[in-house]
Amino acid sequence: MKTILNKVVAAFIAMSVCITIASCEKENGGEAVDSNALKDIEVNYSITLSEDYQYFYDISVKYGYDEAELTSEIDGGWTYHETYSTDYVDPLPTRFFCTIEATPKSPVPAIDESKLYTFEYSCVCNIEGRTKDGGTIMKKMTPTNGKISCKGSKVQDALKKGTVKFISFEYERE
Helix, strand or coil: CHHHHHHHHHHHHHHHHHHHHHHHHHHCCCCCCCCCCEEEEEEEEEEEECHHHHHHEEEEEEEEECCEEEEEEECCCEEEEEEEECCCCCCCCCEEEEEEEEEECCCCCCCCCCCEEEEEEEEEEEEEEEECCCCEEEEEEEEEEEEEEEEHHHHHHHHHCCCEEEEEEEEECC
């Protein structure tokens, strides 16, 4: 009798363990948790500009992710930093973009014909994806910069060329 009772208890315990395991699999979709899965994406955009760019041009930026688009007029330098994490965004965005342009001011500010003007800029767009265990699985960095110096007599010619595009960055992850 004791042997039969022990076998019934053992069978009951085995069934309980199977049911518990099956219910745990349903909670996470039946998939094993991947420690290398993308956990967060860090986005950094920045630009620094010389005073002469700021004096003669209106600077605008268009940036965002997926279908969300933001625009801003900037004066001086500009920095954008955001971390998208699976803790609060699900699913993580797949497309990121940033375009920074300079449009000549209208009316054109006063130009000193004898002065040497310096038009200098430096931009960086950086995207980095990190896994749940802290590793980096995606990274894209696009730096651009430029510097032009000219006498006041040539500034008007430069302004006639119209809009200057400092950077047009787009990244779409798989």
